[in-house]
Amino acid sequence: MNFSIYIPPQATGDVKLPAIFYLSGLTCTEQNFITKSGFQRYAAEHGIIVVGPDTSPRGVKITGDDESWDFGVSAGFYLDASKEPWSKNYRMGSYLNNELYNLVQQAFNNIDANRIGIMGHSMGGHGALVSTLRNPGLYKSVSAFAPICNPSACPWGVKAFTGYLGEDKNKWVEWDATELVKSYNGPPLTLLIDQGAADTFYKDKQLLPENLVKACRAAEVPVILHLRDGYDHSYYYISTFIGEHFDFHAKILKA
Numbered sequence: 276m277n278f279s280i281y282i283p284p285q286a287t288g289d290v291k292l293p294a295i296f297y298l299s300g301l302t303c304t305e306q307n308f309i310t311k312s313g314f315q316r317y318a319a320e321h322g323i324i325v326v327g328p329d330t331s332p333r334g335v336k337i338t339g340d341d342e343s344w345d346f347g348v349s350a351g352f353y354l355d356a357s358k359e360p361w362s363k364n365y366r367m368g369s370y371l372n373n374e375l376y377n378l379v380q381q382a383f384n385n386i387d388a389n390r391i392g393i394m395g396h397s398m399g400g401h402g403a404l405v406s407t408l409r410n411p412g413l414y415k416s417v418s419a420f421a422p423i424c425n426p427s428a429c430p431w432g433v434k435a436f437t438g439y440l441g442e443d444k445n446k447w448v449e450w451d452a453t454e455l456v457k458s459y460n461g462p463p464l465t466l467l468i469d470q471g472a473a474d475t476f477y478k479d480k481q482l483l484p485e486n487l488v489k490a491c492r493a494a495e496v497p498v499i500l501h502l503r504d505g506y507d508h509s510y511y512y513i514s515t516f517i518g519e520h521f522d523f524h525a526k527i528l529k530a
């Protein structure tokens with residue numbers, strides 16, 4: 276598994292700095308964000324370490340893993356599959372929140388374990404939300420660009436959950452941000468959701484941020500939804516607003 280890590284200039288000696296995990300979307304590797312978003316300027320300004328995992332297991336061949344761009348390779352959905360043949364290797368939830376989370380702290384001594392946030396885009400935006408909601412306190416701040424908000428209710432999610440988790444919808448609830456927020460019982464948390472109003476995936480109802488906002492309001496979990504007129508799903512959109520997301524995380528992680 277490859278991952279990226281950005282170390283800001285403030286990381287000298289034993290100084291402890293906040294860190295943010297960034298989770299990419301369908302079809303991506305750890306490279307898309309670091310080459311297209313322009314985040315480095317903001318991470319340097321705030322003194323934040325940034326870790327970028329890959330989007331699926333690599334180096335394993337499973338029949339059907341490359342038949343479509345929204346399932347299998349580059350489409351791990353940051354969950355632990357429970358259905359064969361995916362359940363042995365497609366364990367991106369455990370990889371991210373246990374293995375990589377601990378590995379980077381052991382390998383890079385400047386990371387402050389008590390000041391870790393998470394953000395992501397699309398499939399990765401959902402991964403950020405689910406990782407936070409399933410592991411209360413692990414991530415102190417969370418934001419998402421154009422996240423898939425309610426996978427149980429959209430075509431991408433139904434395909435992924437059926438393939439990775441099977442037909443039993445009780446299992447889907449455990450990996451769906453809109454369902455998980457209804458029973459969130461962890462430390463106080465504000466969700467920052469960013470969405471381009473001209474995003475075709477949003478218009479096609481793949482993302483459904485309104486479902487998440489409604490569930491947050493009912494559960495009294497604070498949520499901010501920025502709907503950006505004219506913006507699509509691309510990294511041009513992300514690069515426009517990535518600075519605002521770093522400001523949001525920095526305010527929490529450096530409080």
Ligand SMILES: N[C@@H](CCC(=O)N[C@@H](CSC=O)C(=O)NCC(=O)O)C(=O)O
Pocket residue numbers: 299300301302303307311344396397398399508509510
């Ligand atoms: N291949 C698809 C488009 C796929 C796409 O838009 N992927 C997004 C994430 S979508 C949700 O997870 C992405 O981040 N792409 C990488 C990039 O660098 O833009 C198609 O052709 O329609």
